[in-house]
Amino acid sequence: MQTTVLIAGLGLIGGSIAESIRSAHSDVKIIGFDQNKKTMEEGIRRHVIDESAESFPKSASAADIIILAAPVSAIIAMIEELGRTELKPGTIVTDVGSTKRLIKLQADYYLKGRCHFIGGHPMAGSHKSGVSAARANLFENAYYFLIAEKDQESAPMQKLENLLSGTHAKFFRVTPEIHDQIVGLISHFPHLIASALVHHLENHPIQGINLRLLAAGGFRDITRIASSDPTMWTDTVISNRDDLLDLLDEWTRSMEQLKNLLMEGNRPSIHDFFRKAKLFRDGFPKKEKGAIPGYYDLFIDVPDKPDTISTVTGYVGGAGINLTNIEIIEARENIMGVMRLTFQDADQRDKARAILQQKGYHTYLND
Ligand SMILES: NC(=O)c1ccc[n+]([C@@H]2O[C@H](COP(=O)([O-])OP(=O)(O)OC[C@H]3O[C@@H](n4cnc5c(N)ncnc54)[C@H](O)[C@@H]3O)[C@@H](O)[C@H]2O)c1
Ligand SMILES: O=C(O)C(=O)C[C@]1(C(=O)O)C=C[C@@H](O)C=C1
Numbered sequence: 001m002q003t004t005v006l007i008a009g010l011g012l013i014g015g016s017i018a019e020s021i022r023s024a025h026s027d028v029k030i031i032g033f034d035q036n037k038k039t040m041e042e043g044i045r046r047h048v049i050d051e052s053a054e055s056f057p058k059s060a061s062a063a064d065i066i067i068l069a070a071p072v073s074a075i076i077a078m079i080e081e082l083g084r085t086e087l088k089p090g091t092i093v094t095d096v097g098s099t100k101r102l103i104k105l106q107a108d109y110y111l112k113g114r115c116h117f118i119g120g121h122p123m124a125g126s127h128k129s130g131v132s133a134a135r136a137n138l139f140e141n142a143y144y145f146l147i148a149e150k151d152q153e154s155a156p157m158q159k160l161e162n163l164l165s166g167t168h169a170k171f172f173r174v175t176p177e178i179h180d181q182i183v184g185l186i187s188h189f190p191h192l193i194a195s196a197l198v199h200h201l202e203n204h205p206i207q208g209i210n211l212r213l214l215a216a217g218g219f220r221d222i223t224r225i226a227s228s229d230p231t232m233w234t235d236t237v238i239s240n241r242d243d244l245l246d247l248l249d250e251w252t253r254s255m256e257q258l259k260n261l262l263m264e265g266n267r268p269s270i271h272d273f274f275r276k277a278k279l280f281r282d283g284f285p286k287k288e289k290g291a292i293p294g295y296y297d298l299f300i301d302v303p304d305k306p307d308t309i310s311t312v313t314g315y316v317g318g319a320g321i322n323l324t325n326i327e328i329i330e331a332r333e334n335i336m337g338v339m340r341l342t343f344q345d346a347d348q349r350d351k352a353r354a355i356l357q358q359k360g361y362h363t364y365l366n367d
Contacts, residue, residue: 003028005163006063008056008078009070010034010043012126013096015134017067017167018048023136024166031059035070043131057085064088065163068095072235076106079117083110091115092156096122098183098232099239100147100176116156119147119176121183122169127227136166137345144169145179184243188236189251192244194226195233216327217338296349300339301362302328312339315359316352 005021007014010032018030032049033056034040040052053059060066060082068075075097082093093115097103100119107117124142126133144167146157161171174182201211201219237244261269302308309326316323325342343349353363 003064003163004031004062005029006031006033006053006059006066007049008033008053008060008066008068009074010039010049010131011069012129012131012133012138013122014067014069015043015046015048015131016136016138017069017096017122017164018043019134019136020139020166020168021163022047022166025163028163031063033059035074039131046131046134048131048134057081060085061087064091065160066091066093068093068097071232072097072099072103072239074235075103079103079106079110083114087115090156092160093117094120094160096120097239098187098236100145100179102239104147104176116153118157118160119145120160120164121145121179122167123183123187124169127225129229129232135344137168139167139169142167142169143172146171146173147176147179148173180240181243184240184247188240188244189247191225191228191233192237192248193251194223198223198226296343296346297365298341298343298349298353298356299364300341300356302337302339304337308337308339312341312356312361315355316341319351319355321348321352321355 003025005018005028007018007030010018011034014032014034018032021028021030029051030049031051031053032040032043033053034043037052040049043049044052056078066082068078070078075095079093079095087093093107093111094117095103097119098121100121104117104119107119111117122139122142122144124139126138144164146160148157164171197219201215205211258273261273300312302312309328313323313326322344323341324344325340327340327342328337341349341352343352349365353365356363
């Protein structure tokens with residue numbers, strides 16, 4: 001019998017999950033539900049889903065697997081609604097929310113014994129949102145957290161992993177508590193810092209100088225994620241408040257120590273601070289396809305000439321490679337500048353790189 005999957009919340013993640021399911025299981029029927037009717041229409045137009053849901057409970061009753069992919073507070077409300085909805089026997093319900101503790105508590109309260117609830121969280125995304133940014137390969141090589149119960153039945157877990165096999169993600173089973181601690185440290189806290197850095201710059205006006213233009217290189221890299229969706233991130237950080245408060249305390253203490261080193265002019269310790277950070281950062285695994293997707297940048301040293309952009313983009317476009325963004329990030333009069341080209345995926349970036357290198361350009365990546 002045909003498997004019916006309902007995806008509730010048809011944005012970047014819901015849409016990408018739908019596309020990856022389709023890539024591995026062409027026979028599955030995918031129904032999409034979103035609070036925004038236009039989003040469902042776009043999902044159908046883009047062949048992301050087969051049908052729009054008439055209503056969430058009606059489609060939930062007809063589904064074999066339900067994937068909740070809205071912001072965390074909406075997922076929590078949807079779980080309560082599922083608690084009042086008649087579900088097929090053996091229905092599997094999962095979610096993709098960025099925190100897991102509150103969602104698991106809610107599912108334990110409303111869904112225990114009524115269906116198989118398995119919390120999930122793919123560790124890949126982007127600062128972009130909406131179904132138009134969805135891609136089947138968004139999760140390739142990324143970790144995908146699945147919340148395993150102590151007495152987890154293996155059949156529903158296997159069925160879910162099989163459904164999600166087209167994500168080509170690496171499944172990683174954890175408890176909700178460990179999950180929230182990990183993502184607090186590697187995702188939510190850096191997000192707070194990125195947005196705080198942007199505010200810090202914005203609140204330091206220097207008369208007559210457009211800091212936005214000057215803060216284009218390193219500042220731009222370290223603050224990319226500040227361009228993400230505020231609704232999703234408000235939900236995320238509020239639902240991981242306790243871990244974030246601890247992390248902020250630790251951060252404040254380490255900034256105090258750094259301040260002392262600067263006040264003392266302590267060269268060896270400041271050098272050590274940078275050396276150890278570099279050592280740790282340089283040891284990160286190389287960026288694999290899909291691991292930190294959403295942007296694939298290529299940097300090119302370019303001469304300060306009026307036709308530079310058209311020449312470079314001409315070579316790339318001439319080879320049928322699509323660019324998603326172009327930027328000159330450093331150009332001073334009469335010296336080399338740096339051009340940043342952004343591509344949809346690593347293959348296109350690497351092809352463009354090979355062409356430009358053949359033409360004699362010096363190119364480099366930022367990982
Ligand atoms: N963006 C990322 O990098 C990322 C990565 C992994 C997990 N997540 C998680 O995935 C979930 C979705 O994030 P996204 O980036 O796809 O966001 P998005 O903004 O692209 O999509 C969310 C969709 O949910 C819909 N929605 C919101 N409230 C709804 C409701 N009450 N009922 C029905 N639809 C509703 C919105 O209309 C939108 O289409 C969030 O829980 C987020 O924490 C995000
Ligand atoms: O690449 C990005 O833009 C992301 O922020 C992706 C990211 C992350 O922090 O790594 C953001 C939130 C998700 O819950 C998982 C992944």
